[in-house]
Amino acid sequence: MPARIVISADGKKAFESWRLAFASVAPQVSVCSWYDPAYTAGEDDYALVWSPRPDHMERLACMKGIVCTGAGVDHLLAHADFPRHVPLVRMGGEQTARLMADYVLWAVIGLLRDARTWAMQQQQGLWRNNVCSRTSNTTRVGIMGLGHLGAYVAQALAHVGFCVSGWKRTPAELDGVTVWSGVEALPDFLGELDVLVNLLPATPATDGLIDHVLLSHLPKGAGFVNVGRGRHVVQSDLLRALDDGTLCGAVLDVVTPEPLPDDSALWHHPRLTITPHVASEASREVQARYVADVVASLERGEKPALLCDVTRGY
Ligand code: NDP
Numbered sequence: 298m299p300a301r302i303v304i305s306a307d308g309k310k311a312f313e314s315w316r317l318a319f320a321s322v323a324p325q326v327s328v329c330s331w332y333d334p335a336y337t338a339g340e341d342d343y344a345l346v347w348s349p350r351p352d353h354m355e356r357l358a359c360m361k362g363i364v365c366t367g368a369g370v371d372h373l374l375a376h377a378d379f380p381r382h383v384p385l386v387r388m389g390g391e392q393t394a395r396l397m398a399d400y401v402l403w404a405v406i407g408l409l410r411d412a413r414t415w416a417m418q419q420q421q422g423l424w425r426n427n428v429c430s431r432t433s434n435t436t437r438v439g440i441m442g443l444g445h446l447g448a449y450v451a452q453a454l455a456h457v458g459f460c461v462s463g464w465k466r467t468p469a470e471l472d473g474v475t476v477w478s479g480v481e482a483l484p485d486f487l488g489e490l491d492v493l494v495n496l497l498p499a500t501p502a503t504d505g506l507i508d509h510v511l512l513s514h515l516p517k518g519a520g521f522v523n524v525g526r527g528r529h530v531v532q533s534d535l536l537r538a539l540d541d542g543t544l545c546g547a548v549l550d551v552v553t554p555e556p557l558p559d560d561s562a563l564w565h566h567p568r569l570t571i572t573p574h575v576a577s578e579a580s581r582e583v584q585a586r587y588v589a590d591v592v593a594s595l596e597r598g599e600k601p602a603l604l605c606d607v608t609r610g611y
Contacts, residue, residue, distance in 0.1 A: 299327060299341065300326075300327070300341045300342075300343060300361070300592050300593075300596050301327040301328065301329060301339055301341060301342050301343070302319070302326060302327070302328045302329075302342075302343050302344075302345050302364075302588065302589075302592060303328075303329055303330075303331050303336065303342050303343070303344050303345070303360070304316075304328055304329070304330060304331055304344075304345045305330075305331035305332070305344065305345070305346050305347075305349055305353060306345050306346050306347040306366045307347055307366070309330065309331075309332040312330040312331075312332070314581055315328065315345070315581065315585065316328055316330075317581075318580075318581035318582045318584070318585040319585045319589065321582055321585075322582045322583075322585050322586045322589070323585055323586060323588075323589035325589075326589045326592070331344070331353070338356070338359055340361070341361055341596075342359075342360055342361060343360055343361055343362045343363070343364065343592050343595070344356075344357055344360045344362075344363045344364070345363075345364050345366065345588055346363060346364070346365055346366070346373070347365065347366045347367060348372055348373075349373070349376075351376065351378070354376060354378045354379060354380065355378075357379070357380050357383065358380035358382075358383065360380075360383050361383070361384075361595065362383060362384045362385075362386065362591075362592065362595045363380075363383050363384070363385045363386070364385075364386045364388075364588050364591050364592070365385065365386070365387055365388060366388055366584060367387070367388055368387050368388050368389065368393065368445065368446060368577070368603075369387070369498055369499060369525075369526060369611075370385060370387055370498075370605050370611070371498065371499035371500065371526065371528075371610065371611075373385065374605075374607060374610055381607045384595060384601075384604060385604070385605040385607065386591050386595075386601045386603055386604050386605065387445075387603040387605055388579070388584065388587065388603070389445055389587060389602065389603040390579060390583060390584075390586075390587040392579040392580065392583045393446070393577050393578075393579045393583075394445065394446055394449040394450075394577075395449075395453075396576065396577040396578070396579065397446045397449070397450055397496075397524065397576055397577035398449055398450045398453035398454075400524065400550065400572075400575075400576040400577060401450045401453075401454065401494055401496075401522060401524060401576075402453065402454065402457065404494075404522040404524075404548035404550075404570070405436070405438055405454065405459070405492050405494070405520070405522060406433070407548065407570065408492055408520030408522070408545065408546050408547075408548065409429070409431050409432075409433070409436055409491075409492070409520070410429050410431075411427060411429055411545075411546070413546055413567070413568065413569075413570055414427050415427070417567065431491075433457055433458045433459050434458040434459070434460070435460070436459055436460065436491045436492065437459070437460045437461075437462070437489055437490050437491045437492070438454050438459045438460070438461050438462075438490065438491065438492045438493075438494060439461075439462045439463065439464065439486055439487065439489070439490040439492070439493050439494065440454075440461070440462075440463040440464070440494045440495075440496055441463075441464050441493065441494070441495045441496065441497050441525070442463075442464075442465065442495065442496035442497035442498065442525060443463035443464070443465040443469065443471065443474075443476060443496075444465070444496070444498070444611070445602075445603060446496055446577070447463060447465070447496040448463070448471055448474075450494070450496060451463050451471060451473075451474045452471070452472065452473060452474065455473035455474055456473075461473065461474045461475070462474060462475040462476070462477060462486060462489065462490070463475070463476050463477070464476075464477045464478065464482065464483060464486045465477075465478050466478065466479070483511070483514070484514045487511065487514035487515050488514055488515070488516065489516075490515055490516065490519055491516070491519055491520065492519060492520040492521070492522065493515060493519060493520070493521050493522070494521075494522045494523075494524065495507060495521075495522070495523045495524065495525040495529055495530075496524055496525050497525045497526075497529060498525070498526075498610065498611035499525070499526040499528045499529065499610075500609070500610035500611060501610070503525075503529055504528050504529065505528070505529070505530075505531055506529055507521075507523070507529050507530040507531065507534075507535070508530075508531040508534045509531065509534040509537065509538070512534065512535070512538045512543050512544065513543065515543065515544070517542060517543060518542060518543075518544070518545045519543075519544060519545065520544065520545055520546050520547065520548075521535070521538075521544050521546075521547040521548075522547070522548045522549075522550075523547070523548070523549045523550065523551055523552075524550045524551065524576045524577075525551060526551050526553075527549075527551045527552040527553030527554070527555060528553055530549075530553075532552070532553065532563065535547065536562060536563070536566060539566060539568045539569065544568070545568065546568040546569070546570070547568065547569050547570070548569075548570045548571075548572070549563070549569065549570070549571050549572070550572045550573075550574055550575065550576040551574055552571065555573075555574055556573065557571065557573075591603075
């Protein structure tokens with residue numbers, strides 16, 4: 298039987314949009330809904346998931362592969378009975394990376410020009426000139442996490458003219474980007490930045506990493522962009538850093554919990570811009586093309602580039 302993709306991603310109602318996307322960009326691929334009562338398991342079934350329910354785990358354990366519609370898979374590995382023996386592949390592709398680069402560029406330039414003040418002034422009908430003469434080519438941006446997305450974003454920022462550095466677990470070289478590695482290098486990396494961008498995966502080693510101590514290594518008045526996970530940040534420490542001037546402002550695409558509760562203090566902080574976890578989500582068609590390619594490569598016995606290493610957790 299040819300490979301088939303069983304789709305639970307985004308719930309029962311989303312299946313039709315997935316079916317249309319696969320029909321348009323990968324008509325050779327067979328798809329079916331996870332929720333179809335007539336579904337019977339096949340040996341060559343692959344699952345396409347975002348956030349499967351605990352009662353999905355038993356069936357997922359019988360799949361030949363699992364593709365996640367997100368680049369972060371921390372929520373899957375957090376399930377004690379998530380089937381770790383089944384190959385798990387993260388979302389990737391050019392559009393996902395480009396969207397992330399565009400978002401980070403928007404956020405960094407917004408911090409550089411203090412666009413938050415303009416937005417608040419407009420709301421109040423205020424015409425007040427807040428002159429800012431900082432430019433991209435004198436602004437130092439550091440990216441924590443230089444993986445598939447982080448490396449792409451770093452090079453996109455460098456291309457615009459920012460002075461870019463990055464921090465990761467293991468040493469590496471990246472054209473146009475100064476690379477720091479290891480926990481011991483973190484204070485030196487942070488000490489040279491005007492804007493810090495977080496693009497780490499959520500793992501036990503990175504949870505709560507961005508706290509008062511880490512932020513205190515930044516030059517006073519630096520900006521912060523979080524596009525990794527809300528869990529990386531100790532939110533009370535972030536608010537304190539915004540209040541005492543350690544940070545000039547922050548842009549958060551990810552928070553904890555999501556959605557952000559109505560009574561969260563983050564909503565109303567004048568130095569904070571919040572977006573609802575929208576930095577990088579490729580179109581259905583682009584994701585369907587990517588998933589079809591991943592399944593084809595697994596069928597050929599190849600190792601897809603974004604195969605998750607479950608022991609590392611990303
Ligand atoms: P990758 O797995 O490709 O890259 C992860 C990077 O983080 C690697 O450079 C890795 O270093 C580094 N890293 C991991 N653990 C540590 C550590 N303990 N200390 C220092 N560096 C570490 O991930 P992606 O680039 O694809 O995605 C990154 C994250 O972005 C996702 O996990 C997700 O949380 C988030 N994301 C957010 C989205 C949004 O819309 N807001 C959309 C997509 C992703 P090394 O290579 O040396 O191991």
